[in-house]
Amino acid sequence: MAVHDWADRLAARTQARRSAGLWRHRHIGQPTSALCDFAGNDYLGLARDPRLAEAMAEGARRHGAGARASHLVNGHLAVHEALEGRLADLTGRPRALLFSTGYMANLGVLQALCDEETRVFQDRLNHASLIDGARLAGARSRRFHHADLADLDRLLERSATGALRLVVSDGVFSMDGDIADIPGLATTARRHGAWLMIDDAHGLGVLGERGDGSVGHTHGMDEVPVLVGTLGKALGTAGAFVAGSEALVEHLVQFARPYIYTTAQPPGVAAATLAALEILASEPQRRTRLHALIARFRREAATLGLPLMASSTPIQPVVLGDDATVMAWAAHLAERGIQVGAIREPTVPRGQARLRITLSAAHTDDDLNALLEGLADCWARHTVTGGEMLT
Numbered sequence: 119m120a121v122h123d124w125a126d127r128l129a130a131r132t133q134a135r136r137s138a139g140l141w142r143h144r145h146i147g148q149p150t151s152a153l154c155d156f157a158g159n160d161y162l163g164l165a166r167d168p169r170l171a172e173a174m175a176e177g178a179r180r181h182g183a184g185a186r187a188s189h190l191v192n193g194h195l196a197v198h199e200a201l202e203g204r205l206a207d208l209t210g211r212p213r214a215l216l217f218s219t220g221y222m223a224n225l226g227v228l229q230a231l232c233d234e235e236t237r238v239f240q241d242r243l244n245h246a247s248l249i250d251g252a253r254l255a256g257a258r259s260r261r262f263h264h265a266d267l268a269d270l271d272r273l274l275e276r277s278a279t280g281a282l283r284l285v286v287s288d289g290v291f292s293m294d295g296d297i298a299d300i301p302g303l304a305t306t307a308r309r310h311g312a313w314l315m316i317d318d319a320h321g322l323g324v325l326g327e328r329g330d331g332s333v334g335h336t337h338g339m340d341e342v343p344v345l346v347g348t349l350g351k352a353l354g355t356a357g358a359f360v361a362g363s364e365a366l367v368e369h370l371v372q373f374a375r376p377y378i379y380t381t382a383q384p385p386g387v388a389a390a391t392l393a394a395l396e397i398l399a400s401e402p403q404r405r406t407r408l409h410a411l412i413a414r415f416r417r418e419a420a421t422l423g424l425p426l427m428a429s430s431t432p433i434q435p436v437v438l439g440d441d442a443t444v445m446a447w448a449a450h451l452a453e454r455g456i457q458v459g460a461i462r463e464p465t466v467p468r469g470q471a472r473l474r475i476t477l478s479a480a481h482t483d484d485d486l487n488a489l490l491e492g493l494a495d496c497w498a499r500h501t502v503t504g505g506e507m508l509t
């Protein structure tokens with residue numbers, strides 16, 4: 119179809135996506151719905167905690183619904199400053215810098231650190247925002263095979279020795295649920311004089327002795343100089359931060375355009391995140407409960423014969439391979455009142471379509487029973503095609 123104008127272009131692209139069976143729909147989420155949520159990222163069950171809602175309301179009453187300006191004008195409030203201090207403490211870094219979203223934090227870091235001369239090395243399964251950040255910087259990204267240190271080492275070896283190099287990885291991979299080998303990445307990066315940046319969006323709050331994530335206090339700044347965490351997942355609110363040295367954070371304040379040219383986070387959100395961090399510290403039983411649910415899910419799903427992946431995190435994908443199968447399973451589960459993620463390309467590679475099941479400390483034993491019964495029913499009804507994970 120020849121494209122003559124904008125309407126043609128939109129129609130052509132829409133048609134291509136529809137005929138590939140990849141059209142995406144938004145469903146209107148119902149916060150207190152009857153649907154049992156196994157699709158979200160609220161791993162500790164904090165998003166609906168009334169203490170966070172109260173802190174948010176109180177923060178808005180005290181400081182206003184909006185921050186009124188960017189951080190460098192006069193939107194940087196005491197509540198933001200306090201939150202940055204707490205996030206630095208949580209991750210064992212001297213400083214942390216708040217961003218309005220994780221997407222923007224990754225754009226900001228990569229754009230501020232890199233340029234056309236910089237070489238960026240990314241795990242093939244890294245989050246889209248990391249790929250886009252390198253693009254915004256005009257930096258060349260090379261992708262290494264997922265979790266393959268030898269491949270990373272080979273790419274680093276072959277790259278120009280004169281250029282500054284940055285190795286970038288998710289801490290916990292958002293669609294597979296596996297945890298990056300942080301010490302391995304750090305050693306490989308250091309061998310080539312490269313810095314390591316970890317995006318711990320799905321590890322923060324969930325992993326580590328105090329919920330400090332896959333990096334946190336376990337891996338210091340010599341191993342991971344650039345740490346990104348997001349607040350919209352386990353912490354139940356919104357926003358993100360970059361933690362690291364004084365020099366790194368000051369550099370971001372000066373040069374990260376997605377930090378500079380945007381309105382500061384609403385103060386109520388920062389206040390709610392402070393409340394979430396308090397609960398993270400005072401209620402470790404949430405993490406214990408979450409990990410018990412993960413263990414039980416894996417045990418019983420394996421007994422059913424479901425094709426699980428090697429994940430010990432709340433992200434438990436069931437790779438079915440085929441788009442139609444994934445959509446059919448998700449629809450069948452939804453009829454039973456169970457919501458799971460149905461993930462297709464381009465979010466995951468073709469042929470690896472999957473249910474993305476996520477567990478939360480807020481789930482009851484009955485919720486998990488309902489999920490397992492629904493999955494057993496799907497498994498009995500459907501013939502799985504193209505599922506490479508089926509052995």
Ligand SMILES: *Cc1c(COP(=O)(O)O)cnc(C)c1O
Nearest residue numbers: 219220221245292317319348350
């Ligand atoms: C969700 C996510 C982001 C984006 O965070 P937002 O705050 O939702 O913009 C970045 N990186 C990873 C790995 C994520 O999973």
